[in-house]
Amino acid sequence: MDKILLCSFLLVSSGSQASRTLTQTNAKFAVDLYQAVSLSHKSNIIFSPLGATMLLGMVHLGARGKAQQQIRQTLKLQETSTGGEFSLLKSFFSAISEKKQEFTFNLASALYLQEGFTVKEQYLHGNEEFFQSATKLVDFQDAKACAETISTWVENKTHGKIKNMFSEDDFGPLTRLVLVNAIYFKGDWKQKFRKEYTQLMNFTNKDGSIVEIPMMKALLRTKYGYFSESSMSYQVLELPYKGDDFSLIIILPAEDVNIEEVEKLITAHQVLKWISEMQEEEVEISLPRFKIEQKLDFKEAFFSLNITEIFSGGCDLSGITDSSEVYVSQVMQKIFFEMNEDGSEAAASTGVQIPVIMSLTQTQFIVNHPFLFIVMNNPTESILFMGRVASPDSPKMKRRDLDSL
Ligand SMILES: *[C@@H]1O[C@H](CO)[C@@H](O)[C@H](O)[C@H]1NC(C)=O
Numbered sequence: 419m420d421k422i423l424l425c426s427f428l429l430v431s432s433g434s435q436a437s438r439t440l441t442q443t444n445a446k447f448a449v450d451l452y453q454a455v456s457l458s459h460k461s462n463i464i465f466s467p468l469g470a471t472m473l474l475g476m477v478h479l480g481a482r483g484k485a486q487q488q489i490r491q492t493l494k495l496q497e498t499s500t501g502g503e504f505s506l507l508k509s510f511f512s513a514i515s516e517k518k519q520e521f522t523f524n525l526a527s528a529l530y531l532q533e534g535f536t537v538k539e540q541y542l543h544g545n546e547e548f549f550q551s552a553t554k555l556v557d558f559q560d561a562k563a564c565a566e567t568i569s570t571w572v573e574n575k576t577h578g579k580i581k582n583m584f585s586e587d588d589f590g591p592l593t594r595l596v597l598v599n600a601i602y603f604k605g606d607w608k609q610k611f612r613k614e615y616t617q618l619m620n621f622t623n624k625d626g627s628i629v630e631i632p633m634m635k636a637l638l639r640t641k642y643g644y645f646s647e648s649s650m651s652y653q654v655l656e657l658p659y660k661g662d663d664f665s666l667i668i669i670l671p672a673e674d675v676n677i678e679e680v681e682k683l684i685t686a687h688q689v690l691k692w693i694s695e696m697q698e699e700e701v702e703i704s705l706p707r708f709k710i711e712q713k714l715d716f717k718e719a720f721f722s723l724n725i726t727e728i729f730s731g732g733c734d735l736s737g738i739t740d741s742s743e744v745y746v747s748q749v750m751q752k753i754f755f756e757m758n759e760d761g762s763e764a765a766a767s768t769g770v771q772i773p774v775i776m777s778l779t780q781t782q783f784i785v786n787h788p789f790l791f792i793v794m795n796n797p798t799e800s801i802l803f804m805g806r807v808a809s810p811d812s813p814k815m816k817r818r819d820l821d822s823l
C-alpha cells in the first residue's frame with residue numbers, strides 16, 4: 419500500500435491549487451513547530467522545518483496504525499491522497515541538485531537502528547529514494563563508539579561543517595532508534611554587502627544587555643514591508659541569494675516591541691501574506707554578521723504537536739522492522755547557518771552601496787535588536803530554516819576581526 423502511495427510522486431507545478439495548499443500546510447507546520455520549540459528555547463533558535471518534515475516522512479514510511487495516523491494528522495496529509503505526500507521534498511531535492519554551483523547545501527540524513535534488528539529491504543530503498551536518507555545499524559549499548567560513528571558520518575556528509583553532533587551521553591541502554599538530520603547551508607547574496615562598510619554598532623540583546631557587533635551595511639533595492647498587528651508593528655525584508663532559489667526573510671519588531679509578543683502572533687497565513695505583500699523599495703540596511711549552530715531534539719516539540727505514538731513502546735513500526743520492541747528514541751537535528759558580507763568573490767554587485775551616513779528620507783531597516791528570520795526555498799515555496807536571533811554574540815565577532823578587514 420505505502421509503496422504505491424509513495425511511488426507516484428507528483429511534481430506539482432507552482433501556482434496550482436494543490437501547490438498552494440501544500441505551501442500553506444508546510445508553512446503551518448513550520449510555524450507550529452517554531453511555537454513549540456520556542457517554549458523551551460529562550461535565546462537563539464534555528465531549525466529546519468523542511469528537515470523536520472523529512473524526519474517525519476522517514477518514520478511515516480515505516481509506521482502503521484496510530485503511529486502513522488498521528489503524523490498524517492500533524493502534517494495534514496490527505497486521507498485520500500494517492501501520492502505526492504512528500505512531493506515537496508522530492509521537488510526540493512531535484513531543485514537543489516540542479517543548482518549546486520550557486521550555493522552550498524550539505525545534508526546528512528539517516529535512521530539509526532539498534533544492531534540485532536533486521537531492517538526491511540523495502541524500507542531501505544524507500545528511505546533512500548524518497549528522503550535521500552540512509553538506514554544504518556549501530557550498537558547503542560556502546561554509547562561512545564556509537565556517538566563517534568554517527569558524528570563522523572555527519573561530519574563527512576556535511577564536508578566537515580557539522581562536527582560532534584553526538585556525545586556518549588546521548589545514548590543509553592534503552593536507545594533503539596534515532597533519527598538524524600544535519601544541514602549546512604551557505605549562499606552568496608544576490609547583492610553583496612561590502613566589507614569596508616561593515617562597522618561596529620550596538621545591538622540590544624533580548625535580555626536587555628548591549629553588545630558591540632559588526633554590522634553589515636548597504637543601500638539596496640529589495641522587497642520590503644511594514645506591518646502592524648494588534649498594535650504591534652514590525653518590518654519585513656527579503657534578501658535573495660544568488661540564483662534566486664533561496665531568500666532570507668527578516669522580521670524585525672519595532673524597537674519598543676518584545677519579540678516574544680510578535681512571535682505569538684505569527685501564523686502561516688501571515689508568513690505567506692508578507693511574502694505576497696512586500697514591495698520593492700530602496701532600503702538602507704544594517705544587518706548583523708552572525709552565525710548560529712544549534713542541535714535540537716524534536717521529541718518534546720513533536721509531543722506538543724500530538725505526535726506521541728512513535729515514542730512509545732509497542733508502537734507499530736512494522737514497515738521498518740518486524741520487532742514490536744522498536745520505537746523512536748530521539749529525533750535529532752543540527753543546523754549550521756551563517757550570514758556575512760560574502761565577499762569571498764570579487765563583489766560584482768548590482769546594488770548601489772554607500773558608506774552609509776543614514777539619510778532621513780530613505781526607508782531604514784536597522785537590525786540592532788532581536789529579530790526572526792526565515793530561509794525560503796522559492797521554487798518549492800517551502801521553509802528551509804526558521805529562527806530567532808536573540809543575541810548575535812559569537813566569539814569570532816570581536817573588534818580584532820573588524821580591524822583585520
Ligand atoms: C567521506 O568519506 C569518503 C569515503 O569514506 C571519503 O572518500 C571522503 O574523502 C570523505 N569526505 C570528507 C569530507 O571527509
Ligand SMILES: *[C@@H]1O[C@H](CO)[C@@H](O)[C@H](O)[C@H]1NC(C)=O
Pocket residue numbers: 618619620628630
Ligand atoms: C555602545 O554603547 C556604549 C554605551 O552606551 C557607548 O559607549 C559605545 O560608544 C557604543 N558603541 C557604538 C559602536 O556605538
Ligand SMILES: *[C@@H]1O[C@H](CO)[C@@H](O)[C@H](O)[C@H]1NC(C)=O
Pocket residue numbers: 450722723724
Ligand atoms: C493536539 O490534540 C489536542 C487534543 O485533541 C488538541 O486540542 C490540539 O489542538 C492538538 N494540537 C495540535 C497542534 O494539533
